[in-house]
Amino acid sequence: MAMIPMNHHTVHTLAIVFGILGNVISLMVYLAPVPTFIRIFKNKSTESFQSLPYLVALFSSMLWLYYALIKTNAIFLVSINSFGCVVEVIYCIMYILYAPRDARKLTIKLFVLMNVVSFVMIYLIIQFAINENHRVNFLGWVCTFISIAVFAAPLSIVVRVVKTRSVQFMPFNLSLFLTLSGVVWFAYGFFKNDICIYLPNVVGFVLGIIQMLLYGYYSKYGGVKDEKIEAGVVNIVVVNPLGTCEVFPISLDENEDIIEDVINQQIQVQKLGVEEKQEKSDDQTIGLQCVV
Structure with a gap:
């Protein structure tokens, strides 16, 4: 042509x-x-x-x-x-x-x-x-x-x-x-x-x-909301167009809906509070990890 x-x-x-x-x-x-x-x-x-x-x-x-x-x-x-x-x-x-x-x-x-x-x-x-x-x-x-x-x-x-x-x-x-x-x-x-x-x-x-x-x-599949990378740890990755990212460590307390709340509303969780929860329970911890 x-x-x-x-x-x-x-x-x-x-x-x-x-x-x-x-x-x-x-x-x-x-x-x-x-x-x-x-x-x-x-x-x-x-x-x-x-x-x-x-x-x-x-x-x-x-x-x-x-x-x-x-x-x-x-x-x-x-x-x-x-x-x-x-x-x-x-x-x-x-x-x-x-x-x-x-x-x-x-x-x-x-x-x-x-x-x-x-x-x-x-x-x-x-x-x-x-x-x-x-x-x-x-x-x-x-x-x-x-x-x-x-x-x-x-x-x-x-x-x-x-x-x-x-x-x-x-x-x-x-x-x-x-x-x-x-x-x-x-x-x-x-x-x-x-x-x-x-x-x-x-x-x-x-x-x-x-x-x-x-x-x-x-998008037509429900899919899974998270993926276990190692025992007791779930890594969720969020990256924007520039490669910048945010990390929100949270404790689920057996409620997966909290994940969506963190992503959509960007709930703040203090690191000290998370560490204290981890010491008191065996709940899974979610981390939004940066990929650069």
Whole structure:
């Protein structure tokens, strides 16, 4: 089938349209954890939440912003990743402020290692060890590799859906959102003729389609609500489009309906209370574990 010919003006216009759409969708992704941090601020505690997803998101935004700046004529990448850097820095600062001592120390170490040392090393290598004509391509492939790794994070959810025959922990709207994001940024990269942008979003689009197909197939089954990973322990995984997640350890007290209450209403359970319950009874413990 012959390709529909498009002049330079049409291609440029389409790139602008998809760049704007990509910014809108990514903006909503970056703001997705806001309710979590409002809860952290109110409770003055990070509870069992993990900082790694936000550190990874910040690292990715920093690299893409650097890529956009040396590439030039990439205003939409500059705008959304500048916003992403600011938002993720705020998330990380709030986490450090309210995290317990061990979690705070680990977060600071990871931040220094990933967002300072690693980024500075990449910057120095590109600026002083890579020929000026190849800098954009080299950094672009680094960004591509990281983006593909982030997109691949929800694969564990796909495996769990197949094993449990339940879509309880793979919300359709998240799968749809992943697919739309992949389509929009693929189109932007395609019309900008930038393989480093559209290639990772092909992966995102394919994974999004797979998740929606699985949702359509397994939604007709009741499935099981949880899965025992080891004796007395049940691991339930919830991941949002950015790879960020929340951990809610609870004691069931032989009532499985509590699971849905935790997921839908995001009931807060203090870690100390859970440990006390575990010492007093042999009830199962549920943990929403992060997959990054």
